[in-house]
Amino acid sequence: MRSRKTFTLVFAGSTLLTVAAYATPGPQRMVAPKLYGLTEIADGVYTDDPSKAAQEMLLISQANAKVKAFFGALETTPRYVLCTTMMCEKAFGKNNRIAVTYGWHAIHLPPRGANDPHLGQILLTHERVHSELHKRWGASELWDAKFPTWFDEGLASYLSGDDRLRLDYSDKDIQWISHARRIYSWGSFIQERGWADAYGAATAYVTRIQAKAGEKGLHELIDRTIKGEDFDAVLADLMRDNRS
Ligand SMILES: [Zn+2]
Numbered sequence: 001m002r003s004r005k006t007f008t009l010v011f012a013g014s015t016l017l018t019v020a021a022y023a024t025p026g027p028q029r030m031v032a033p034k035l036y037g038l039t040e041i042a043d044g045v046y047t048d049d050p051s052k053a054a055q056e057m058l059l060i061s062q063a064n065a066k067v068k069a070f071f072g073a074l075e076t077t078p079r080y081v082l083c084t085t086m087m088c089e090k091a092f093g094k095n096n097r098i099a100v101t102y103g104w105h106a107i108h109l110p111p112r113g114a115n116d117p118h119l120g121q122i123l124l125t126h127e128r129v130h131s132e133l134h135k136r137w138g139a140s141e142l143w144d145a146k147f148p149t150w151f152d153e154g155l156a157s158y159l160s161g162d163d164r165l166r167l168d169y170s171d172k173d174i175q176w177i178s179h180a181r182r183i184y185s186w187g188s189f190i191q192e193r194g195w196a197d198a199y200g201a202a203t204a205y206v207t208r209i210q211a212k213a214g215e216k217g218l219h220e221l222i223d224r225t226i227k228g229e230d231f232d233a234v235l236a237d238l239m240r241d242n243r244s
Pocket residue numbers: 126130152153156
């Protein structure tokens with residue numbers, strides 16, 4: 001009896017927790033976007049405004065083409081949630097400030113991107129670069145300093161052609177952002193000097209690597225670190241003047 005009662009209580013409790021989780025606005029709702037009024041306009045692509053489906057799918061395919069141009073064949077098929085209104089945005093616990101990638105599984109685009117094709121393409125490209133890089137690096141690696149966050153953000157911004165950022169950052173600025181190594185410390189760099197400087201300096205750093213070693217060098221940095229070499233050692237190798 002006792003165990004049955006315990007089971008019932010635990011079951012009732014976990015059901016309540018599940019109900020509470022989905023009743024509370026937040027990204028967990030991306031598991032079942034249709035429950036919150038979104039329409040699936042293509043496999044795994046959800047929006048609150050299916051009348052814009054053609055434009056939304058074009059944005060995704062243009063972003064994917066840019067990411068493919070760098071990575072080659074794409075390894076991920078993230079779910080997309082595109083919100084064109086604040087009502088949708090709030091249902092997923094967002095405030096129209098940023099686009100987000102969850103691991104390599106899901107991408108959320110806020111109204112300011114969904115309603116502005118130019119910005120929308122930049123944001124979708126940026127997030128899709130994250131999903132491809134996160135898949136190649138492996139999720140657990142993102143939480144340690146092995147693959148620095150400045151490179152993750154810098155590469156995403158560089159490949160998205162983010163024209164909101166300036167790139168004329170000094171050695172001192174690059175030095176500053178090179179300390180942004182972990183995903184959970186990125187916010188403190190944004191807080192310190194603002195998002196434009198954090199993303200701008202990270203992008204300027206990636207641009208410097210590209211100028212020195214080419215996109216081939218960026219690939220080499222990613223590929224060698226995936227195989228277990230130390231990121232900083234490979235980077236130093238790429239940036240040497242007399243590299244043979
Ligand atoms: Zn990012």
